[in-house]
Amino acid sequence: MNAILEVVDLQVAYGKIRAVKGISFSVGEGQLVSLIGTNGAGKTTTLRTVSGLLSPTGGTISFQGRRIDNMPAHHIVELGIAHVPEGRHIFPRMSVEENLLLGAYARKGQHLGADLARVFELFPVLQERRKQAAGTFSGGEQQMLAIGRALMSGPRLLMLDEPSMGLSPIIMARIMDTLTELRERGTTILLVEQNAQAALELADYGHVLEIGRITLSDTGANLLGNAEVRKAYLGED
Amino acid sequence: MSAIDSWLRRTLGRAGWPIALAGAVLMAVGTFLSWTYDPNIVENLTIYLYPAGPQVYTLILALLAVVMLLAVRGPLATRPLGSLLPGGAGAARTAGVFSVLVVWLILVSIAVQLHGFVNIDPGGWVSGVGALALFVGSRALPDSPRPVLDWRLPSAVQIILIAVALLLVLTAAAYALNRSDAWVFIDFLLFLAGVVLMSRNLGILGYLADATARLRRVTLLAAFIVAFLFPFTQNGSDANMSIATQVLIFATTAIGLNIVVGLAGLLDLGYIAFLGSGAYVGAILSASAFTHIHWHPPFLVVVLIGACVAACFGLIIGSPTLRVSGDYLAIVTLAFGEIFRLTMNNLDGSNGPDLTNGPNGIPAIPDLRIGGFDFGEPHTVLGIELGRFANYYFLLLVVIAFVVLAFARMNDSRIGRGWVAIREDERAAEAMGVNTFSLKLLAFAGGAFLAGLAGTIKAHHDVSVTPDQYQFLESAFLLSAVVLGGMGTVGGVLLGAVILKLLPEKLRFFSDYRLLLFGLLLVVMMRFRPEGMLASRRRQLELHEEDEELAEELEGQVADVEVAPR
Numbered sequence: 001m002n003a004i005l006e007v008v009d010l011q012v013a014y015g016k017i018r019a020v021k022g023i024s025f026s027v028g029e030g031q032l033v034s035l036i037g038t039n040g041a042g043k044t045t046t047l048r049t050v051s052g053l054l055s056p057t058g059g060t061i062s063f064q065g066r067r068i069d070n071m072p073a074h075h076i077v078e079l080g081i082a083h084v085p086e087g088r089h090i091f092p093r094m095s096v097e098e099n100l101l102l103g104a105y106a107r108k109g110q111h112l113g114a115d116l117a118r119v120f121e122l123f124p125v126l127q128e129r130r131k132q133a134a135g136t137f138s139g140g141e142q143q144m145l146a147i148g149r150a151l152m153s154g155p156r157l158l159m160l161d162e163p164s165m166g167l168s169p170i171i172m173a174r175i176m177d178t179l180t181e182l183r184e185r186g187t188t189i190l191l192v193e194q195n196a197q198a199a200l201e202l203a204d205y206g207h208v209l210e211i212g213r214i215t216l217s218d219t220g221a222n223l224l225g226n227a228e229v230r231k232a233y234l235g236e237d
Numbered sequence: 238m239s240a241i242d243s244w245l246r247r248t249l250g251r252a253g254w255p256i257a258l259a260g261a262v263l264m265a266v267g268t269f270l271s272w273t274y275d276p277n278i279v280e281n282l283t284i285y286l287y288p289a290g291p292q293v294y295t296l297i298l299a300l301l302a303v304v305m306l307l308a309v310r311g312p313l314a315t316r317p318l319g320s321l322l323p324g325g326a327g328a329a330r331t332a333g334v335f336s337v338l339v340v341w342l343i344l345v346s347i348a349v350q351l352h353g354f355v356n357i358d359p360g361g362w363v364s365g366v367g368a369l370a371l372f373v374g375s376r377a378l379p380d381s382p383r384p385v386l387d388w389r390l391p392s393a394v395q396i397i398l399i400a401v402a403l404l405l406v407l408t409a410a411a412y413a414l415n416r417s418d419a420w421v422f423i424d425f426l427l428f429l430a431g432v433v434l435m436s437r438n439l440g441i442l443g444y445l446a447d448a449t450a451r452l453r454r455v456t457l458l459a460a461f462i463v464a465f466l467f468p469f470t471q472n473g474s475d476a477n478m479s480i481a482t483q484v485l486i487f488a489t490t491a492i493g494l495n496i497v498v499g500l501a502g503l504l505d506l507g508y509i510a511f512l513g514s515g516a517y518v519g520a521i522l523s524a525s526a527f528t529h530i531h532w533h534p535p536f537l538v539v540v541l542i543g544a545c546v547a548a549c550f551g552l553i554i555g556s557p558t559l560r561v562s563g564d565y566l567a568i569v570t571l572a573f574g575e576i577f578r579l580t581m582n583n584l585d586g587s588n589g590p591d592l593t594n595g596p597n598g599i600p601a602i603p604d605l606r607i608g609g610f611d612f613g614e615p616h617t618v619l620g621i622e623l624g625r626f627a628n629y630y631f632l633l634l635v636v637i638a639f640v641v642l643a644f645a646r647m648n649d650s651r652i653g654r655g656w657v658a659i660r661e662d663e664r665a666a667e668a669m670g671v672n673t674f675s676l677k678l679l680a681f682a683g684g685a686f687l688a689g690l691a692g693t694i695k696a697h698h699d700v701s702v703t704p705d706q707y708q709f710l711e712s713a714f715l716l717s718a719v720v721l722g723g724m725g726t727v728g729g730v731l732l733g734a735v736i737l738k739l740l741p742e743k744l745r746f747f748s749d750y751r752l753l754l755f756g757l758l759l760v761v762m763m764r765f766r767p768e769g770m771l772a773s774r775r776r777q778l779e780l781h782e783e784d785e786e787l788a789e790e791l792e793g794q795v796a797d798v799e800v801a802p803r
């Protein structure tokens with residue numbers, strides 16, 4: 001399997017605070033890879049660096065064989081990496097449709113009707129409320145919109161930062177189902193989660209991130225069975 | 238206010254309506270009597286049975302109030318009037334407030350100018366008491382919600398309505414400009430505000446706003462035609478044309494600032510320096526005997542150079558500061574404004590090159606000459622003389638038309654959507670692939686370009702360029718025009734520019750209190766209508782988030798009006 005995203009010895013710092021201290025992982029074409037870790041482990045920092053929103057202090061990031069570290073964010077989106085940010089960050093005073101069209105901002109002047117239809121098929125709620133201001137939505141609906149918006153850029157790699165944050169278990173299950181569906185359709189996904197159970201159930205491969213370092217890497221199933229992981233992340237003793 | 242209202246409602250009960258009606262009638266009667274003995278102040282209010290100036294405003298307000306009151310109660314209320322004017326009670330209340338303001342401002346001015354209230358004649362007292370009665374009585378009227386008119390008129394009729402409204406605006410502007418007495422001028426503005434707010438109570442303003450939004454192009458065209466006609470109403474009078482031309486220069490600059498502040502959401506506190514850069518380029522490259530550069534290219538080249546110099550300054554300031562958070566930009570632009578002024582003050586040859594003559598500036602800049610057309614020469618068109626200022630006025634109108642078109646195109650384009658996204662959530666915009674830095678720089682430098690362009694024209698119009706024309710206060714005024722009129726909309730900014738430039742010109746009388754007046758005006762605006770007078774739908778939503786009703790009302794429209802068709 002050839003890797004679509006290859007991260008080697010990545011280091012990122014905020015001033016003197018080293019948030020990511022040399023991590024390496026890769027995501028294969030069509031895979032769903034999960035990064036799990038507690039709060040402050042460096043998950044968001046890693047995703048933001050891959051998206052070009054932060055610059056690494058060391059290491060390399062390659063996407064489809066091309067170096068993308070130090071590329072500006074808008075080029076990276078154009079190359080085909082979409083980022084669903086932590087906390088959703090939808091545009092609250094824009095309508096659903098405007099939000100979705102902005103997701104396709106990087107695709108200059110292409111016909112988007114088919115893509116809109118695909119998102120609406122995935123999330124029928126969005127179609128019903130396409131003219132409504134997004135800020136009036138519930139957390140779950142906003143998360144669906146954030147995912148839909150990311151899909152509008154027609155990504156080769158979809159990165160999600162804690163999509164389950166603040167959602168009820170039912171809505172969370174619904175979001176995870178969507179991710180399964182997307183993967184079955186062939187979308188490559190990099191999923192960041194604190195909720196290890198849900199993330200590892202779906203994952204082909206998983207990495208455990210602890211204070212800026214990867215401490216464990218294995219298939220999702222193996223990590224779920226791993227005693228240490230169960231103890232540290234799934235609350236068992 | 239509402240506490241007073243409910244107290245009045247309780248004490249007066251159903252007596253409010255007759256009190257208000259009696260008050261309105263008294264007001265009307267008073268206007269036919271003399272208000273004072275001195276015919277030389279506040280226009281001539283001494284003649285019996287012949288209302289003048291402020292008395293006419295009072296009479297109109299009184300008659301409008303009577304109609305509104307009859308629509309609320311009485312024999313006519315059910316059939317013809319009540320159904321035609323569903324917002325009558327609200328309009329009557331507004332009439333009450335503005336009657337008091339309009340009448341008592343004049344009474345106070347008589348007392349001030351003639352030293353004492355004893356100089357007010359019975360007519361003044363009759364109208365004054367009537368206005369108070371109308372105010373108190375109308376407060377006790379039951380509430381009526383502001384109606385939404387759903388007249389389904391053919392668009393031709395709508396266009397005619399818009400045209401009539403614009404002609405009324407033109408007439409009011411021409412009339413206001415001709416008021417030489419500052420008290421009467423303010424009184425007229427108050428009267429105008431009252432009438433506009435009353436039409437809002439009746440739903441007419443809302444209907445017009447919707448119609449203009451639907452027929453945006455027609456409205457724009459009509460507005461330009463009206464503006465184009467304005468010089469022909471002035472009979473070659475230079476005084477008003479000079480003011481009107483200054484308003485247009487100010488407006489062009491404010492539209493440029495609006496791109497920076499209103500569309501991209503960047504706070505620029507030194508914008509006047511870009512206007513100054515253009516003006517200095519225009520002056521230095523002009524044929525003035527006081528410049529030390531003896532190269533006088535044709536004006537179209539000068540305009541381009543002036544605009545580009547300003548845009549380059551914009552790039553130089555923008556590129557380091559726009560990468561960091563917005564607060565830095567405010568500080569850096571504030572500093573740039575001062576640095577520009579001080580530099581122009583000191584480039585007089587004693588330290589460095591002699592470019593600007595220092596504090597004396599560059600005087601005796603000759604009039605513009607484009608092709609064979611000399612802007613200093615008056616021309617006669619259709620028997621009406623159009624003077625020097627009218628020439629500049631038309632040139633500026635063309636520039637503004639061009640800018641408005643460019644502005645509209647940009648706003649509806651991908652760039653415009655990017656700007657909206659940046660204002661909403663810059664982080665998210667960046668993650669969606671919006672090149673936030675370039676878009677902000679584009680807005681910043683584009684705004685500077687426009688200011689530079691306006692500056693080159695301003696230099697010739699003003700005849701001289703000095704550093705103290707470009708001080709911080711001017712930047713503050715420009716920013717106020719944008720905020721007051723309505724950020725992000727061209728119409729709003731034009732309106733703000735007109736108000737902020739016109740008021741100081743007409744109120745020289747109050748010169749010491751001018752800043753105080755502006756301060757008050759801004760505070761009142763921020764309290765009651767923070768989105769500005771003519772706000773875009775989206776901006777209204779941004780500033781009234783807690784207002785659920787408005788949010789629901791606007792939701793559909795925001796999406797309908799502003800989603801770019803694909």
Ligand SMILES: Nc1ncnc2c1ncn2[C@@H]1O[C@H](COP(=O)(O)OP(=O)(O)O)[C@@H](O)[C@H]1O
Pocket residue numbers: 014017018019037038039040041042043044045046
């Ligand atoms: N903007 C910032 N400035 C300084 N330190 C930060 C910033 N953002 C995150 N950090 C620090 O970097 C580390 C990793 O944070 P983050 O990537 O947000 O973790 P996670 O997403 O796994 O919760 C934490 O120690 C956090 O305090």
Ligand SMILES: [Mg+2]
Pocket residue numbers: 040043044045086162
């Ligand atoms: Mg995080």
